[in-house]
Amino acid sequence: xxxxxxxxxxxxxxxxxxxxxxxxxxxxxxxxxxxxxxxxxxxxxxxxxxxxxxxxxxxxxxxxxxxxxxxxxxxxxxxxxxxxxxxxxxxxxxxxxxxx
Amino acid sequence: xxxxxxxxxxxxxxxxxxxxxxxxxxxxxxxxxxxxxxxxxxxxxxxxxxxxxxxxxxxxxxxxxxxxxxxxxxxxxxxxxxxxxxxxxxxxxxxxxxxxxxxxxxxxxxxxxxxxxxxxxxxxxxxxxxxxxxxxxxxxxxxxxxxxxxxxxxxxxxxxxxxxxxxxxxxxxxxxxxxxxxxxxxxxxxxxxxxxxxxxxxxxxxxxxxxxxxxxxxxxxxxxxxxxxxxxxxxxxxxxxxxxxxxxxxxxxxxxxxxxxxxxxxxxxxxxxxxxxxxxxxxxxxxxxxxxxxxxxxxxxxxxxxxxxxxxxxxxxxxxxxxxxxxxxxxxxxxxxxxxxxxxxxxxxxxxxxxxxxxxxxxxxxxxxxxxxxxxxxxxxxxxxxxxxxxxxx
Numbered sequence: 001x002x003x004x005x006x007x008x009x010x011x012x013x014x015x016x017x018x019x020x021x022x023x024x025x026x027x028x029x030x031x032x033x034x035x036x037x038x039x040x041x042x043x044x045x046x047x048x049x050x051x052x053x054x055x056x057x058x059x060x061x062x063x064x065x066x067x068x069x070x071x072x073x074x075x076x077x078x079x080x081x082x083x084x085x086x087x088x089x090x091x092x093x094x095x096x097x098x099x100x
Numbered sequence: 101x102x103x104x105x106x107x108x109x110x111x112x113x114x115x116x117x118x119x120x121x122x123x124x125x126x127x128x129x130x131x132x133x134x135x136x137x138x139x140x141x142x143x144x145x146x147x148x149x150x151x152x153x154x155x156x157x158x159x160x161x162x163x164x165x166x167x168x169x170x171x172x173x174x175x176x177x178x179x180x181x182x183x184x185x186x187x188x189x190x191x192x193x194x195x196x197x198x199x200x201x202x203x204x205x206x207x208x209x210x211x212x213x214x215x216x217x218x219x220x221x222x223x224x225x226x227x228x229x230x231x232x233x234x235x236x237x238x239x240x241x242x243x244x245x246x247x248x249x250x251x252x253x254x255x256x257x258x259x260x261x262x263x264x265x266x267x268x269x270x271x272x273x274x275x276x277x278x279x280x281x282x283x284x285x286x287x288x289x290x291x292x293x294x295x296x297x298x299x300x301x302x303x304x305x306x307x308x309x310x311x312x313x314x315x316x317x318x319x320x321x322x323x324x325x326x327x328x329x330x331x332x333x334x335x336x337x338x339x340x341x342x343x344x345x346x347x348x349x350x351x352x353x354x355x356x357x358x359x360x361x362x363x364x365x366x367x368x369x370x371x372x373x374x375x376x377x378x379x380x381x382x383x384x385x386x387x388x389x390x391x392x393x394x395x396x397x398x399x400x401x402x403x404x405x406x407x408x409x410x411x412x413x414x415x416x417x418x419x420x421x422x423x424x425x426x427x428x429x430x431x432x433x434x435x436x437x438x439x440x441x442x443x444x445x446x447x448x449x450x451x452x453x454x455x456x457x458x459x460x461x462x463x464x465x466x467x468x469x470x471x472x473x474x475x476x477x478x479x480x481x482x483x484x485x486x487x488x489x490x491x492x493x494x
Contacts, residue, residue, distance in 0.1 A: 037438045037446070038458035042416050045494055065438045068451035069458055076397060076415060076456065 023085050023095050026058035027051045033091055037065035041073045044096065048079070051098050056082065060093045070094040121432045122473040127271060127296060127409055127464035128434055133319030135367030136360040143356035151355055164355040171362035172326060175369050176303055176313075179331050185353035185361070188295060188325035191312035193224040195327050196291040197338035199263035199310055200228055203287070208262035209234025212255040214247040214277065215452040221265050221293050222448070228338070234260065244401040245275035245453045249282065256284050264290050268303065271296035272436050272449040272462060273400030274409040280304030289334060298326070299368045300376065300406055309333040318368040319467070320361030324354070368467075375467045376407040382474045383410045386463055389478040393485050397456040406464075411436070413450070414459035414485050416494045422461050425484045431477055434462040 028051050032040040040061035051057045059070065067084070074081035074096050082095040123130060132140070147164040149157035165185070173180040186194065200211060211225040215238045225236045239252035247266065256264050264284060269276045279292050289309035294301075299318025303311060310333060315324035329335045337343050387410050390396050395415035414422065419437025426433050434440075436447030437460040446457030465474075 038416055038418060041458065042492060042494060045416065063438075064444070065446040065457045068446055068454070069456055072397065072413075072454060072456040073415065075454070076395060 023083055024056050024097075026095055027055040029058040029060060029093070032059050032061040032063070032066075035061065035063060037063045038069060039063070040066045041069050044070065044073060045077070048077075048096075048098055053098050053100060056095055056097050058093050058095045060087045060091050062091055066094060067092065070096065121427065121430050122469060122477070123432055123466035124426075124463045124469065124477070125432045125434045126466040127317070127406075127462070129316055129322055130319060130466050132321065132360065133364035133367050136320055136364035139363045140356065140360045143359045147355035147359065150352060152352070161355040164359045165353060168355070168358035168362035171366055175362075175365045176298065176326075176328070177305060178303075178328055182328050182331055184327040184329070185358040186325050186327050187323060188312070188314040188316070189220050191314070191325035191327040192218070192220040192293060192295060194338065195293075195310040195312040195329070196221060196224055196263060196265050197228050198329065198335040199289045199291055199333075201336040201338035202289075202334040203262035204232060206287070208260055208287070210237060210258065210260040211235075211263055211265065212237045212239065212252060212258075212261055213265040214239055214241055214252070214267070216241055216245050216247075216270050216273070216275075216449045217265055217267055218271055218293060218295060219448070220295070221267070225265065234262070237261075241452055243454055245270055245273050245399075245449070246401065246404075247277055249278055253283055256282075256288050261285075261288050264288060265293060266290065267293040267296065268301055269297040269406045270400070270449060272447055273411045273453065273455075274405035275401040276301065276404045276406075280307050282307060295325075297406060299365055299372075300408065303328075310335055315361040315364065318361075318365045320364035321357045324357050324361040326361070371467070378471075379408040379465045379467070379469070382465060382469065382471065383408065383463070385474055386410055386478060386481075387412075389481060393482055396485070399450065399453060399455040408465040409463065411450075411455075411460065411462045413437075413456035414461070414488075415456060416492045417459035417485065417488050419458060419460045421488055422459060422484065425488060426461070426477075426480070429480045429484070431480070434464070436460045436462060 030043050030047055032043055040059050040063050044059050071081040079099050080097040082097055084092055084094050087093045143164055147161045149161040151161040151165050169180050169183045173183045209232045229236050237255045239255055240248045266277045266279050268279055282290055292308045292311040294311050295314040296317055298313035309330050311328040313326040316322045390412045397413040399411040418439050419435035420439045423435050436450050437458050438444050438446040450457040
């Protein structure tokens with residue numbers, strides 16, 4: 001597989017967060033807009049270590065597979081999937097709390 | 101498509117591809133069963149006419165069609181007058197929506213189904229609900245894909261429910277549904293989608309009013325569908341044409357292909373006990389191998405399933421890369437991952453059961469697949485997954 005997709009950029013804290021009512025603010029948000037499946041999940045795995053246990057990592061992704069695959073990744077990797085809200089531009093944002 | 105030269109890397113010396121790829125995508129299509137090939141030439145020569153015509157050629161075509169109907173009825177355990185030949189999609193649409201049509205005048209416009217039903221069923225239901233101002237209600241499924249029977253029955257009892265659709269077994273994950281155990285109110289009937297499973301699993305004798313089958317699942321011609329409408333069922337043609345099931349398909353069935361489908365069904369059932377016991381064992385073998393791989397999500401019920409089918413998803417891997425890599429090693433597999441779909445949407449079945457949708461591999465064994473083929477796959481698979489994972493860097 002060639003991998004010509006753009007590199008993910010790590011957004012700062014709360015950089016593009018939206019109106020997630022009950023969901024906590026992430027410590028780190030990954031901007032995976034425009035990245036094809038399964039890149040958003042790969043970025044999630046790569047950057048899990050960038051947040052401390054108990055902190056929340058978010059990924060913003062247009063890839064429709066992310067809706068199923070972020071929760072499935074969390075289940076398989078024993079992390080806590082918190083749910084989904086939207087970034088300010090309306091793109092879906094998925095939140096995971098690091099367990100280990 | 102990859103070329104046919106030997107691509108086996110030094111790390112997998114036993115992975116030399118056979119001259120023909122091993123067919124592990126039989127659920128999507130397979131060569132005609134030999135019994136179908138055997139009758140097809142003669143049937144084409146004799147059954148080309150309009151089976152309604154009164155002349156001799158018409159009578160010949162009619163005879164073939166009646167023969168085909170008789171064989172299919174006997175094979176599936178239904179009455180001859182309950183069998184119609186049409187296209188596979190039409191069989192699904194007409195089967196389900198005919199039950200809904202029969203309840204429309206009573207004001208029932210809603211349809212109940214499982215979220216893992218084939219797209220043909222879901223699209224038909226959505227279309228019907230949209231046209232008639234009804235709704236589609238989905239009963240939840242568990243992680244194994246089996247429907248919550250209580251929830252399904254509760255939805256069926258709602259006053260607006262016209263009909264319920266449930267598949268005999270899932271085309272992507274293999275899980276069977278308890279189609280013989282659905283308790284419905286007197287006014288609501290069950291449509292069973294057997295498109296992925298007739299010839300592989302038995303339809304229950306009772307408890308359903310209409311059903312659909314696809315000859316591909318038993319080695320018949322891919323264009324042949326079978327619509328079953330029980331004798332005396334409350335069923336009305338939902339599409340333009342005569343109200344009764346005799347107009348099924350809206351067009352004339354192809355008598356030679358129907359006969360070939362019937363011959364394939366009879367042949368498949370005659371061999372089923374031995375072939376399917378072996379395929380169950382081989383699928384178990386592949387499942388056990390996949391289970392040893394890190395970060396692999398095994399999907400579907402391990403036991404109550406189609407005999408020849410297994411699905412699993414490999415974390416971090418694109419499904420299309422897995423398909424191409426296995427093809428290079430001489431194995432034809434399918435994938436429900438978004439990157440392999442024209443829509444770029446992931447499989448709704450995988451999503452509905454909470455499975456990982458990327459890195460998906462669906463293996464469905466053709467009857468001819470041997471122990472050696474499967475051993476070779478089990479030898480190659482860990483290396484393929486490890487190599488692609490290394491490319492990802494995870």
